[in-house]
Amino acid sequence: MNQQRIHFLDFSRSVAILMMLQGHFISMTLESYPTFMAEVRLHGSSGNVWFSIWGFFRGLTAPLFFSISGAVFTYLLHKEWQKGAAPYYQLKRVKKGLRRALSLVLMGYALQMNLKYFKYYIAGHFNPHFLGFHILQCIGVGLFLLLCASALMSRFKKYSWLIYLAIALLIFGFTPFVRLQPAYFPAGAPELLQNMIQGPETGFSIFPWIGFVFLGAGFGHYLSIHGTGFKNKNVYRYLIWMGLFFYLIGWVMTFIYNGDFTHFHYKYLWAFDRAFFVALLLIFFTYISGFERFRPRLFMAVGQETFVIYVLHAILLYGAIIGYSLRSFLENKLSALEAIFGAILFLAFFIGLVQVLEPIRHFFRNFRTFFIPNGRPSKP
Numbered sequence: 001m002n003q004q005r006i007h008f009l010d011f012s013r014s015v016a017i018l019m020m021l022q023g024h025f026i027s028m029t030l031e032s033y034p035t036f037m038a039e040v041r042l043h044g045s046s047g048n049v050w051f052s053i054w055g056f057f058r059g060l061t062a063p064l065f066f067s068i069s070g071a072v073f074t075y076l077l078h079k080e081w082q083k084g085a086a087p088y089y090q091l092k093r094v095k096k097g098l099r100r101a102l103s104l105v106l107m108g109y110a111l112q113m114n115l116k117y118f119k120y121y122i123a124g125h126f127n128p129h130f131l132g133f134h135i136l137q138c139i140g141v142g143l144f145l146l147l148c149a150s151a152l153m154s155r156f157k158k159y160s161w162l163i164y165l166a167i168a169l170l171i172f173g174f175t176p177f178v179r180l181q182p183a184y185f186p187a188g189a190p191e192l193l194q195n196m197i198q199g200p201e202t203g204f205s206i207f208p209w210i211g212f213v214f215l216g217a218g219f220g221h222y223l224s225i226h227g228t229g230f231k232n233k234n235v236y237r238y239l240i241w242m243g244l245f246f247y248l249i250g251w252v253m254t255f256i257y258n259g260d261f262t263h264f265h266y267k268y269l270w271a272f273d274r275a276f277f278v279a280l281l282l283i284f285f286t287y288i289s290g291f292e293r294f295r296p297r298l299f300m301a302v303g304q305e306t307f308v309i310y311v312l313h314a315i316l317l318y319g320a321i322i323g324y325s326l327r328s329f330l331e332n333k334l335s336a337l338e339a340i341f342g343a344i345l346f347l348a349f350f351i352g353l354v355q356v357l358e359p360i361r362h363f364f365r366n367f368r369t370f371f372i373p374n375g376r377p378s379k380p
Contacts, residue, residue, distance in 0.1 A: 011289035013303030070216030078224040104140030116323025132201035142213035164218035171211035176268035208271035243279025
């Protein structure tokens, strides 16, 4: 059963990261992308059925990615916690989680540096984009808050999945209050803090995005108790009821905040709808990952290297850190067929790359050991 669970988690992560890669590549390179998006903002639809279908699934990528991050982390945390071998603060998963959260935040800010403008920085100028709060920082803060919440609910850990879902509900429900603020929020706070919530350089804010981390956490904890796999109907019941609950609550809150179904709900309470569709995707992934033929080694390996893939794709596509990227040559310059073909090549590159990451790591470990045996510098 443990192997089956790990298969499910890796399968879901592989799908999420590949969806992200193709979504970012096509949105950056497609010549007609700005036109379609302008139509969406103006009329609510792109006018092209194929773009609308693609855009719908692209819109599920980030919610799925955040949810899977919360699910994977919480599943592993609670599996260790259930053994009762050590107090909460001494668990290896807690210590690893803190390191992981910190590394995500630091790497997120590091990717916003641009060495191309090194002279600009040396001259004493500051790039405000460096303080932006994006996906890596948001997931890192989400994992940290998840650890804090888990520590506070240690006496109720059997029902932690319910508390995680309640926190997700509160974050989603509080989002309109934040979004409707007339200025940056919290007012008067440092820009670094404002960007986490609603500031001039906010990309992925705490509201509502960390709600998806807690949504996934509820699922991860439930899996740690009841297991997964296509024969476990309890998991399917959990996901469908969870999805429907969030979907209905979203519409109820539309009445509470504002009765405008067409504008207010989809602008401020869309996270509740996304939670429902994420639940449907997880049902599908849980089922299909139970069949070995749908778990090819090349595909499954991708789900184990999501952090490396994200960092490299940010450098290649957007010029993170180095300032030079494919954007300079391909931004909004490809036809639909060319963008699709390019996305396939982009995916193939990363699928091939993850196959050689472990041999590369092994080489450098041996290289380090040769000069530093037993982790200590050798004496001359």
